[in-house]
Amino acid sequence: MSRPGKNIGIVLAAVVLVGCGGSDEGAGSAPGGSSAPAGSANRGVVLIGFDASEALIGALGQGRIQGLVVQNPIRIGETSVKTLVKSLEKQPVERRISTGEALVTPENYKQPEIDKLIHPARAENVSNASLSGPKSKKWKIIVIPKGTTHEFWESVHAGALKAAEELGNVEITWMGPQKEDDRTKQIELIQSAVAAGVDGIAVAPLDAQALVEPVEAAIARGIPVLAFDSNLDSDRTVSYVATDNYHGGVLAARRLGEVLHGKGRLILLRYAVGSESTEQREKGFTDTLAKEFPEIKMVSDSEYAGPTFDSAQQKAESLLTRYRGQFDAVFCANESSTFGMMRALEGAGMLP
Amino acid sequence: MKEEIEDIEGIRAAGPGRLRNVLQWVWTVVGPFVGLALIAGFFTYLTRGSGHFLSPDNLRTIAGHTMIVGTAALGMTLIIIAGGIDLSVGSTVALVTVVMALFIKKVDPMLPESLRAWHAAVPMAIVVGILTGGLCGAINGGLIAGLRVVPFIITLGTYQAYRGLATWLASSTTIYVPSSMRPSWFGGLVAIQPEPRWLMVSPGVWMLLLLSLFLAVSLKFSLLGRYSYAIGSNEATARLCGINVPGMKVILYAVGGLAAGLAGVLDFAKLGGVGVPTTAAGLELQVIAAVVIGGGSLSGGEGTVLGTLIGCLIIAVLQNGCVHAGIPNAVQDIVIGVIIVVAVTLDRLRRGRAA
Amino acid sequence: MNFKELRMQDVGKSFGATRALDGVSLTVGAGEVRALIGENGAGKSTLMKVLSGAIRPDSGTMTLDGEPYAPRGPREALSRGVAMIYQELALAPALTVEANILLGQERSSGGWLHLREHRRIAAEALELLEHPDIRPEARVGDLGVGAQQLVEVARALVSKARVIVFDEPTSSLSERDAHRLFAIIDRLRDRGMAIVYISHFLEEVRRVAQTYTVLRDGRSVGEGTLAETDERSIIARMIGRDPGELFPRVPHQPGEPILELSGFRASERGKPVDLAVRRGEIVGLAGLVGAGRTRLVRAIFGLGPVVDGRVRVAHSDDNSARPRRRIDEGVGFLSEDRKGEGLALNLPIEDNMTYPGLRRHARGGWLSLGERRREVNDWIKRLRIAAAGPGQPVGGLSGGNQQKVALARLLHQRADVLLLDEPTRGIDVGSKAQIYRLLGELAAQGKAILVVSSYLPELFGICDRIAVMSRGALTEALPLDHWTEHRVMEVATRGAGIDPSSSTD
Structure with missing residues (x-):
């Protein structure tokens, strides 16, 4: 996406926003009343969403989306790996780590600290370390997201890789179910990883209860498990790293x-x-x-x-x-x- | 002219055909194993650094991962042999998990204290789950035989309908069975590490093997089995020979449904007692792929239990091997797709040469 | 059009070790209709494929007016003026008559069709056939079989064909359509075309052709003018032996009636049928294709609807029984469609042979396969079925051996009443003779046999009595000496209004 195009979008957005505000005032009495629906074409429906992707940010810039709550996927990935390695090295870790969230609006999205959040680095088609290849690093861990098709997870992946690079003693394998509701597949991934002899598992559980059994089976075999993004009904995980x-x-x-x-x-x-x-x-x-x-x-x-x-x-x-x-x-x-x-x-x- | 060529073939087959038949038989039996061995060998080579791939632990894991697909595939084998198809398997499994979860939640509190201590609601739910599957199958069979619409269409319909029913029963959410209602042995049914260690593999895998043996024997030695082949090979012939084709169809799909029901029970156990209306999406295609890789013919009349089991193993080895080798999802899917096409083509060539 | 003749000289073709054609010579000149006569499997179809360019001969020469003719495909054959009218029509049912007539020979420029010219050409061709009543814009699928065949002929005319080969064209035609076709062939002949007419119906060959060539085992074994040859010698040439050898007579004695039909109707249009078949006799059902014979026997066996009337098998009275019930009553049925319905081709001999009687080998749903195999092996031996073993898929057997498996099935199920629909269709002469002998032996054992056949010599060769069906009405079944082939054809074509016993010639 070209930058100049974006700038035009921003200018437009500013204009539209002003217009929006204006008509909002005028239509103040309309909501609630059945006539003159506010959702008609001239004003448009207010859309508030979650998470940032290229397309969503573009729409935000054009004033088509009024707000996005964004997480910090890079920090989620990074913190998860670092925390897991910490625990592998027998250092104390916090049970709950919040990675922060922010509201992005057409007004604030150009601010540098927000921009960093909404244009996080991403890892695309990065080749994986083989789980059972010769061990070149001290620790070998698998990171299992909820799915592999959302941009959000690519940023988590980037964060995890960043942590691995900074730590230098850990190898990351990134593998998740394709569909974000395939609990069975996620369970099997954990089981396969255990059998492949990983040192630790970081998982974003698709289901707080369904994943308990395989996770606890892994813990029982001395493999620490960390939950990220979404929690698990178990008090035996190392930590829970997520947005609030x-x-x-x-x-x-x-x-x-x-x-x-x-x-x-x-x-x-x-x-x-x-x-x-x-x-x-x-x-x-x-x-x-x-x-x-x-x-x-x-x-x-x-x-x-x-x-x-x-x-x-x-x-x-x-x-x-x-x-x-x-x-x-x-x-x-x-x-x-x-x-x-x-x-x-x-x-x-x-x-x- | 065709006749003349056939005449000659007939004579040739009567002569030195015996050796050829033996060779053909050997190839039929060994062929699928060759594919499995090649794929396993490939991953062993890829992950040679660690040696974990062929470790007993991992073999146990792979075996455990064939459980659900394998159980459902047994029923599908029977249906495909009889020239049918069942696209509703995944939806049936989801429906079964939901029904079981609702059943346990509803029935457990109603039981007297003595039975509750034994978690008596769970075995009852298992029976209910299997019967639910059987009922789904019987409905499939009844519609196919009664409306005389091809199975593909009927089960495409029930594929949607059963999934919808599951979602509706679950009010679009997931049904969680409180841990107090779940006995400790329930998860053990499908645990990769079996509780008495001497079992070697998960109890679910043993059950799959026993059922496979039973089905294989039935296919060869029972009226039901022979009639399935007859219907699948040529329905008109089956009718001519006095086989009650519509009745058989209801029975066959019901048996297939029972297998799917059992697969649902296993999935329910694997999910830790959660009724998930969206679970097992796409399971039907994996199951069909397993049967087809194992030599089943979608035009009916062909298919073996051994082949199906190997088909399941091939899929499980692929998925597990890709995790070990760190191969991403997209590549996995491509590889499985290629293997289906290659396996079926090889199978056709093999038969083409033999016939 | 100064075309004179198509000549084939010593044409040979092998498939592997089989000599499908072994030195066939045939000449057909302008203004001549030559019948190509032979049994199924004699090589007629192969010869036809050679003519159309679908396969290339290994040896021999073909010439058109002295110029070498060796087409590389049907398209080239057509462009040289040789057209085929196949048994199974090669039409696109969803397209119009006009589009079908011009299929593959469209007039176009730059990819656009000249539809007006198409209309003119099609109308011309149809007029030539004196059938302007077939509308060029009608959908071919809506036409009757006879009219569809005319569309094929029109297509050949448009291609400026000089030689037209008809492959058993009347096999699916009604009597009226067949006569229409004969008239058209006469007209084509008069216009100076050369016609090759493939058939094994001697009566119709006499009607339409002047000269004949007999084909047997891939060789031409006789030719001449039909006017100078009697039927018996042609049949002898076709089967390669005296007809008496083909139809061995096994003495048998009729007993009490076991299958009785009264007022039986298998379709709304059918007329009430009365028929009794006794133990120890063979009754033939003659008639044209489509007369309702197949529908009748299928209804008896419970494969088709029974509109009204009674069926009595042995001592049980059950009008709308299903096949299972009939089988239990001792009725066996042999389908005319051996490959489509009769047999499950990819299943082994033993399965195919034992399905109706499978329960006999079962205890509580489980089979005793050893016992079954012993019985199957026994039948394979007794019927001299050439096969590798009981486990061989029937699809790999020859037509004759397949038919023996289908027959053995009725014996295995211990049927007392055998309903046989075209039992020798498409099988070799040797197997035919064996099956005829077997039927005689079965009758001698006291079985009742009802045979549907379109091949009259066969019915005359093996039956004790013959009944003729015409448009759903059945004559009384009368002993052979009341019938001649001519008389049967007369009743079959003109309807059974006539009492056959009134004119016994």
Whole structure:
């Protein structure tokens, strides 16, 4: 993506934002009333999402997305590996490590500290260390994400590699299920890694309960396991390294309240069942809305986007058709569902 | 003209064909093993540095990973031999996990204290899970026989419907069975390291082997088995010979469903007692791939239990080997795709030369 | 058009060790219809493929008006003026008559079709056939078989064919369509075309052709003009021996009736059928293809619907029994479609032979394979089936041996009533003779046999009584001395309104 193009986008965004604010004032009485739906083409639906990808940031720059809560995937990857190695070297580690989260808006996204968060380094098609090859480093660990198709995980991967480079005594194998709901595959990955004789495992569990057995089986064989991104119902893991997801949800809710001026109708497109991290975000989001913005009404909060862009877009398209003209804002709790929702909104002409 | 050529073939087969038949038989039996050995050898070479690939631990792991696919594939073998296909296997498995989770949560508190202490709800749930699978299969078979629509379409429909039913029953979420309701032995069913160590492999693997033996014997020595081959080879002939084709179809798909139900029980145990409406997505394709790699023909009449098991092992070895060698997902998928095509082509060549 | 003749000289073709054609010579001149007569497997189809360029001969020469003719494919054959009308029509059913007529010979420039010219050419061709009633824009799939065949002929005409080869063209035609076709062939002959007419129906050969060539085992074994040759000597040439040897008579005595039909109808259009077959006799069902014979025997066996009437097998009365029930009652059925329905080709002989009677070898659902194999081996020996063993897939057997397996199945299931639909279709003469003898022996053992056949000499050779079916109506089954081949054909083509016993010639 070329820089000049982006700058134009920013200028445009500024203009659109001003316009947005203006019409917002004017339509202040409209939300709640059935006539003059705020979600019509001239103003567009407010979209608040989670995580940053090239496409999402671009849309943010054009004012099509009003806010994104971003995590720090690089730090997640880096901290996970460093913490795991620390524990392998018998040093004390914290049980819970928060890696921070931030709200990105069309207003603040050019600031340098935010830019670093939204353009993290990524690891693409990096060749892996062979798990059972000759051991060239002291420690050999496997890092298992929830999936391998989201940009988010590529940044986590980059962070993990960065840590490995800095430490110098650890080899990383990166391997995850392709679909972000394939619990069985993740269980088998852990089992295969144990059989291949790794020294440690860092895993982003797809399910807080289903992964307990294989993880504890690994721990029982003296292989320390660290959970990242999403927690596990077990107190035997080394540590839990993640964004404070609940707080991320709180940030998103406050941003929504701000843009809608505390009034409006909302669709919450959930991510997937049993995913601890996104459920936390959704909970933080709904809790905050209920507490601080009682006049924002939930139109739909029972639909799940599913594991891929495609599934999210499909679900979003049917939601939009179902509730056309009956909502002002949408919240999605991860990258794929935000992107799918954005594409669906674009397709329906509901974005500015 | 065709007749004349066949005449000659007939005469030739009567003469020195015996040796050829023996060779053909040897090749049929040994052929799939060759593929497995080649793939295993390849990964052993790739990971020669550590020697972990052929370690008993890893072999145990690979065996454990064939459990679910293998159990479902036994049923699929029977169905494919009879010229059918069942695309709803993965959805059935998901439905079974959900039904089991709901059943345990519902029934456990209703049981008297003495039975609760024994976790009696779990064995009951296992039976319910298997029967749920059988029911799904019977519905498939009933629709196929009753509506006379090809199995591909019917099971494509139930593939969606069973998944939808699972999601609906689970209210679109995951059903967690509290740990207090789960007996300690339940996870042990599918544990890679079996509890009494002398078992060598997971109890689930032993069960798979026993069932395989039973199915292999049934295919050869039972009416059901012979009738399946008849229907798969030529349905018209089967009808002509007085075989109740629609009735057999219901039975065959129900048996396939029971196998899928059992696979669902195993998946439920593997997931640690979680009913997941999205689990086992794409399982049906792995299962079909295993049967086809093992020599099953999608046009029916062909397929063996041994071949299917080897097909499952080939897939499991590939997936496990790729983890060991650090080969990324994308490459794994390409390799599995290539192997399916190569295996089936080789199989055809082999038969082409033999026939 | 100054075409004179197509000449084939000593044409030979081998497939591996088989001599499919072994020095065939044949000449057909302009204005001549030459019948190519021979049994199935005599090499007629191979010869035809050589003519069309589908296969290349190993030896011999072919000339068109003295110029060498060695087509490398059907396209080249067509461009030299040699067209084929195949038994299975090579038409695209979804396309129009016009598109089919011009298929492969479209007039176009720059990739665009000259549709107006197409319409004109197609209409011309159809008019030449004196069938302007077939509309050029009709979908071929909507036409009857007879009309479809005319479309093929029209296609040959458009290609300026000088030689047209018909391969058993009447096998799926109604009597009326067949006569229409004969008239067209006459007309083509009068226009100076050379026609090769492949058939083994001697009656129709006499109607349409002037000269004949007999083919047997890949050799031409006789030729001449039909007017000067009697039927018996042609048959003797076709089968290579005296007809008496082909149809060995095994003495047998009729007993009490075991299969009785009364007022039986297998289709809405069918007329009520009354028929009784006794133990120890062979009854033949003659008639044209499509007369309803196959439908009748299938309905008896429970493979087709029974509209009304009664079937009585042995002592049980059950009109709409399924095959399983019939098998249990002792009825056996042999399908006319050996490869499509009769046998599961990729399964071994032992499975194919024993399916209906498999339960006999089962105890509680489990089979005694050793016992079964002993019985199968016994039948293989008794029927002299040439096979590597009971485990060989039937697909690898010759047609004759396949048919013996299908017959052995009825014996293994211990059927007392055998319903045989075209039992010798497409098998070699040697196997035929063996099967005829076997049927005689079975009758002598007291089995009742009902044979459907389109090959009259066969029915006359083996049956005790013959009934003729025409458009769903069946005559009384009368002893052989009430019939002649001519009389049978007459009843078969004109309908069974006539009482066959009234004119016994």
